[in-house]
Amino acid sequence: MPVADEDAALIPAKAEQSCETDMADMHSVAKPEQNDDPAWSFPTPEEIRAELSAEFTKEEKEKVWTEAAEAVKTYHEDLVRRWKEEMDTLLVYAGLFSAVLTAFNVQSYQLLQPGSTDSTVALLHEISSQLSSFTITPHFVNSTRDGSIPGHIQSPFHAPTSAVWLNTLWFSSLVFSLASASIxxxxxxxxxxxxxQGNLHESARLRQYRLNGLLKWRVGTIVMILPILLQLASVLFLAGLVVLLWTLHTTVAAITSSLAAILFTSFLTVTVLPVLKSDCSYRSPASFAIYAVLRYTRNEGLRMVRDICKVIYRWSMQWEVLINIYRAQFDRLGIFAHEAYDNMPTWRGRDQNEIYLHHGDLSRAIVTTAYCTTTDTKFLSSMPVIFSDLPPDQVPRVFGDIYSFMETEWGHWHLPDRLLCIDTITLPLCATYGIRHMLARSDKGTDRWRNDVQVIFRHYFVGKQSTEKLAELACKTLCHYAVEDRVVFGGAYTTLKKMYRKQGARHSYDTLAHAQAMYEVEMAAWDPSRGWKSFRNTMQAVYVLLHCIRAAVSGQSQLTSSQTDAMLGWGQQELFRVQEWLRGFEWVGLHKGCLAISGDAAAVLAFPHIASRYLIKNIINPLIDLCSMPGGLALVSAELVSTIEHTWSSGRLAYPNLANEEAGFVWCDSGLNHIDSRLEELKALVGGCPA
Structure with a gap:
C-alpha cells in the first residue's frame, strides 16, 4: 500500500551507484566563520548579493565566459562549415543534372507542335488527288473533281497526351533542379x-544571436529539403521517360508557370523576411539592398513630413481664432514636428539594438548552449560563477533550459537515474547557488518568485556523495528557503539527515542557526486540523531540534565554547517545549492524508504503522543517540521519556491495530514491531542518569 511519505522525494529509488567526479575547484572545504556572538539573523538581500558577488573573482568569471563562448564558437563554426559543404556538393550535382535534363527537354518539347513536313505532305496529297480525277480524250482533258472543293482537308494538330505528360514531368523536374540550386x-x-569573427564577449553575444536565428528560422530544415528537391527532380525525370515528348502547349505552360510562380514567391519571401525581422537568418545581398532603400525612404519621408508640419504649425500661430478652436490638435502637431524622431537604424545597428534589448537572454543562452551542445559537466559546474552577472530573472531560465535539454535528450522517466549515475554533486551544487540567488531577489514571497525558485529546486537532489562546501551551502540555502516557503521543508530536512547525519558533514554556527530558525517556523505552524502533513512535518521539526543538539554535544561541529553553550541552552529550552507539546497531543484526525490512496478506513488501519515509524526515526532514535554521547544524557529528562511513552499509549488507544498477521506484508517498514523495544532502551539509558 503506497504511503504518502515525502522523506525520499528528492532521492530516486534506483540510486544504487555513485560516480566519481573531479570537483576540486568548486567543492573545496570552506573555512568556518568564528563568531563568538550567539546573536544571529538571516542575511538581508543586500548582504546575500554582496556575498554572491564577492564569492568569485573577475578572473574566474572571465574564464567561464571565455570557455562557454569558445564552445559556442566551435559549434557554430562547425555547423556553418558543414552546411556550406553540403551546399557546394548540391550545387555541383544540380548543375550537372540540369544540363543533362535540358538536353532531353530540347528534343521533347517539339512533340507539342506540328512537324515542319506536315504541310508538304498535305500539298502532295492534294496534287495527287487532282491528277487522279482527270479524264483524257482526243482534243479534250476533263476533270471529274470540283476544283472549288479541296481534295484533302487537313485536320487541326493535337499533341498526344503522352507528349503533354512527358514534357510536364521533365520541365517540372528542371524547375525543381533549378530551384534547389538557386536556394x-x-x-x-x-x-x-x-x-x-573574434572571441570577445560582444562577439560571443553576436555569434549566439546569429546561431539563435539559424535555429529559429529553420535554416537546417531548408538545407535538408534541398536534397529532397533534387531527388524529386530525379524521380520526375525517370517518370517522364515512359511518356512522349512535350513542347509549347497551354497545359504545360500553365503547370510550369505555376511552379515558377511558387518559386518566385519563395525567393521574394526569403528576401523580404530579413528586412522585417532582424533575427531572420535568410540574409542575402538582395535583402540588404531592400532594407537600405526602405531605410532611406522611411527616414527621408518622415523628415519631409515633419518639415511640412513645422510650416503648418508656424502658419497656424498667426491665426489666433483658429488656434483657440483647434488648440489641442495644433499642439500635438507641433510636438510631432519638433520632437526628436527616431531614425530607422542601419542593417548592423538594428542587430545591435536587438542584442541590447535581449542582453540577458543572449548571455543566458551562451552558457546553456555551451552545456547543451557539448554535455560537458564543466560548464554545468561553472555556471554559478557567472550567475551574479545575469539579470535576476534569467537565473531560473537557465535551469529551465537545462531541464528542457535533459528531458529531450534522456527522456522524463530516465532523467533522475541519469543524473545520479553521471554526477551527484555538480547539479545539486549549481541548483543550490541558483536558489541562493533567488533569496537575494527583492520580490521574495510573490507568486512569480515561488514559481521561479521551484523551477530551480526541481534540479536539487541529495545523492550518495557530497562535499563540505555543498553541505554547508545547501543547509543555509534550503533552511532559509523553507522559512520563506514551507513547502520545501522536507527537502531541507532530508539535506540535514543525509549530508550531515549519514555523510558526516560538519556544522558551523551559521548552518546550525539556519536549521534553528527553520525549526522555529515549522513548530509554530503545528495545526492538527491539517492531519497527516502537520504530524509528519512537526515530527521532522523535532528531529531537526535533536539534530542541532547532537551537533553541539558531539564536539565535531565548528563552534566556539560560547556558541556551544548558547546552542545547548536553546536546545534544553526547546526540549521542554516539545515535552509540553506531547503532553497535550491529540491523535484524532491525524490519519487523514497518510496514504496516497483514498479511503478513510485504509488510512485508519495504516496510521499506527506509519506513526510509530515516524516516532522511532524522528524522536526515539535521535534521543537514544543523544543519550549515548558524553554530555547528552544530562539534556534528556526522564519526564520527557515518560511523556513520549504516554503519548504513544494514547495513540495506540486512538488507533488500535486491526491488521491481522496475513495482512502484515502490506506495511513497508512498520514501526509497531520495534517501538516498544526502542522505548525500553531509551528508558534504560535515561534511568541510569543521576537525579
Missing part, C-alpha cells in the same frame, strides 16, 4: 552573413 545559393549567402 542553395541563398543558403550560402545566409551562412556567409551568419559568420562572426
Amino acid at each position: 542553395a545559393l541563398f543558403v550560402k549567402q545566409w551562412l556567409h552573413e551568419a559568420t562572426v
Whole structure:
C-alpha cells in the first residue's frame, strides 16, 4: 500500500551507484566563520548579493565566459562549415543534372507542335488527288473533281497526351533542379552573413544571436529539403521517360508557370523576411539592398513630413481664432514636428539594438548552449560563477533550459537515474547557488518568485556523495528557503539527515542557526486540523531540534565554547517545549492524508504503522543517540521519556491495530514491531542518569 511519505522525494529509488567526479575547484572545504556572538539573523538581500558577488573573482568569471563562448564558437563554426559543404556538393550535382535534363527537354518539347513536313505532305496529297480525277480524250482533258472543293482537308494538330505528360514531368523536374540550386545559393549567402569573427564577449553575444536565428528560422530544415528537391527532380525525370515528348502547349505552360510562380514567391519571401525581422537568418545581398532603400525612404519621408508640419504649425500661430478652436490638435502637431524622431537604424545597428534589448537572454543562452551542445559537466559546474552577472530573472531560465535539454535528450522517466549515475554533486551544487540567488531577489514571497525558485529546486537532489562546501551551502540555502516557503521543508530536512547525519558533514554556527530558525517556523505552524502533513512535518521539526543538539554535544561541529553553550541552552529550552507539546497531543484526525490512496478506513488501519515509524526515526532514535554521547544524557529528562511513552499509549488507544498477521506484508517498514523495544532502551539509558 503506497504511503504518502515525502522523506525520499528528492532521492530516486534506483540510486544504487555513485560516480566519481573531479570537483576540486568548486567543492573545496570552506573555512568556518568564528563568531563568538550567539546573536544571529538571516542575511538581508543586500548582504546575500554582496556575498554572491564577492564569492568569485573577475578572473574566474572571465574564464567561464571565455570557455562557454569558445564552445559556442566551435559549434557554430562547425555547423556553418558543414552546411556550406553540403551546399557546394548540391550545387555541383544540380548543375550537372540540369544540363543533362535540358538536353532531353530540347528534343521533347517539339512533340507539342506540328512537324515542319506536315504541310508538304498535305500539298502532295492534294496534287495527287487532282491528277487522279482527270479524264483524257482526243482534243479534250476533263476533270471529274470540283476544283472549288479541296481534295484533302487537313485536320487541326493535337499533341498526344503522352507528349503533354512527358514534357510536364521533365520541365517540372528542371524547375525543381533549378530551384534547389538557386536556394542553395541563398543558403550560402545566409551562412556567409551568419559568420562572426573574434572571441570577445560582444562577439560571443553576436555569434549566439546569429546561431539563435539559424535555429529559429529553420535554416537546417531548408538545407535538408534541398536534397529532397533534387531527388524529386530525379524521380520526375525517370517518370517522364515512359511518356512522349512535350513542347509549347497551354497545359504545360500553365503547370510550369505555376511552379515558377511558387518559386518566385519563395525567393521574394526569403528576401523580404530579413528586412522585417532582424533575427531572420535568410540574409542575402538582395535583402540588404531592400532594407537600405526602405531605410532611406522611411527616414527621408518622415523628415519631409515633419518639415511640412513645422510650416503648418508656424502658419497656424498667426491665426489666433483658429488656434483657440483647434488648440489641442495644433499642439500635438507641433510636438510631432519638433520632437526628436527616431531614425530607422542601419542593417548592423538594428542587430545591435536587438542584442541590447535581449542582453540577458543572449548571455543566458551562451552558457546553456555551451552545456547543451557539448554535455560537458564543466560548464554545468561553472555556471554559478557567472550567475551574479545575469539579470535576476534569467537565473531560473537557465535551469529551465537545462531541464528542457535533459528531458529531450534522456527522456522524463530516465532523467533522475541519469543524473545520479553521471554526477551527484555538480547539479545539486549549481541548483543550490541558483536558489541562493533567488533569496537575494527583492520580490521574495510573490507568486512569480515561488514559481521561479521551484523551477530551480526541481534540479536539487541529495545523492550518495557530497562535499563540505555543498553541505554547508545547501543547509543555509534550503533552511532559509523553507522559512520563506514551507513547502520545501522536507527537502531541507532530508539535506540535514543525509549530508550531515549519514555523510558526516560538519556544522558551523551559521548552518546550525539556519536549521534553528527553520525549526522555529515549522513548530509554530503545528495545526492538527491539517492531519497527516502537520504530524509528519512537526515530527521532522523535532528531529531537526535533536539534530542541532547532537551537533553541539558531539564536539565535531565548528563552534566556539560560547556558541556551544548558547546552542545547548536553546536546545534544553526547546526540549521542554516539545515535552509540553506531547503532553497535550491529540491523535484524532491525524490519519487523514497518510496514504496516497483514498479511503478513510485504509488510512485508519495504516496510521499506527506509519506513526510509530515516524516516532522511532524522528524522536526515539535521535534521543537514544543523544543519550549515548558524553554530555547528552544530562539534556534528556526522564519526564520527557515518560511523556513520549504516554503519548504513544494514547495513540495506540486512538488507533488500535486491526491488521491481522496475513495482512502484515502490506506495511513497508512498520514501526509497531520495534517501538516498544526502542522505548525500553531509551528508558534504560535515561534511568541510569543521576537525579
